[in-house]
Amino acid sequence: MLSIEHLTASVAKKRILDDISYSFDSGKTYAILGPNGSGKSTLASIIMGHPDFTLARTSKLLWNGKNIKSLSPDKRALLGLSMTFQNPLTLSGVSVRDLLRSALEKKYDVFALYQKIQAAAKSLHIKDELLSRSLNDGFSGGEKKKLEALQIALIEPKFVLFDEIDTGVDVDALKTITLFLKRSLPKESALVFITHSAKLLKYMRPDEVLVIKNGRLVASGGPALAAAIEKNGFSDL
Numbered sequence: 001m002l003s004i005e006h007l008t009a010s011v012a013k014k015r016i017l018d019d020i021s022y023s024f025d026s027g028k029t030y031a032i033l034g035p036n037g038s039g040k041s042t043l044a045s046i047i048m049g050h051p052d053f054t055l056a057r058t059s060k061l062l063w064n065g066k067n068i069k070s071l072s073p074d075k076r077a078l079l080g081l082s083m084t085f086q087n088p089l090t091l092s093g094v095s096v097r098d099l100l101r102s103a104l105e106k107k108y109d110v111f112a113l114y115q116k117i118q119a120a121a122k123s124l125h126i127k128d129e130l131l132s133r134s135l136n137d138g139f140s141g142g143e144k145k146k147l148e149a150l151q152i153a154l155i156e157p158k159f160v161l162f163d164e165i166d167t168g169v170d171v172d173a174l175k176t177i178t179l180f181l182k183r184s185l186p187k188e189s190a191l192v193f194i195t196h197s198a199k200l201l202k203y204m205r206p207d208e209v210l211v212i213k214n215g216r217l218v219a220s221g222g223p224a225l226a227a228a229i230e231k232n233g234f235s236d237l
């Protein structure tokens, strides 16, 4: 589905990612682990087409075999790629209802969309007033992450990167969010969780675990790899 080939990226002449190659398949769940500052969020930004990063000429991002390296983020989103943010941005004057209406007006009529948003908000225990307020403006950390989960569930992307959907989220909310995502997203979607949370891994049961350290993909493997990191940290890798 999405193949990364020899991804090397820099910003302001500083190399952040170094020769990363990996293929993600549809219907699978992935975890990306790694120390702080190792390049995980940068990888997510680059997959979505953030303009600040310069990619090496030899780097390729293939979506079902087609190189999407020069596509803008909106074009990538239309193909079915999406992400949630480690630090969700505030949108003054735009509520989540407004945002989803403009994103999904061709997919659902106004009433059907309203009902879908209400149902998702209920499952996530999101208070009604948050749906009409400016998105993330004065929201608590956990409220922001719940709204990220709600948006992804309605957009139903084919490939999603969740950048620390767990941070700032209490234990009950983490369970609510992960079970909700499992239930709501299409079975054929590829889900990629960037996380530091062993609890999230327990709920999401990734098929594959990737470890990024100093901008390099230093290890990949099954769930046992996450268990070994939980026990021994990253220093052995």
Ligand SMILES: Nc1ncnc2c1ncn2[C@@H]1O[C@H](COP(=O)(O)OP(=O)(O)OP(=O)(O)O)[C@@H](O)[C@H]1O
Pocket (backbone or CB within 6 Å): 011, 012, 014, 016, 034, 035, 036, 037, 038, 039, 040, 041, 042, 043, 052, 086
């Ligand atoms: N626009 C930028 N300008 C300069 N340096 C940047 C920029 N964006 C990212 N970096 C640097 O790239 C490195 C990787 O950052 P990134 O946010 O990808 O780390 P991370 O693995 O997501 O860490 P964390 O687990 O703390 O979220 C960091 O040293 C960061 O300071």
Ligand SMILES: [Mg+2]
Pocket (backbone or CB within 6 Å): 040, 041, 042, 086, 163
């Ligand atoms: Mg990060």
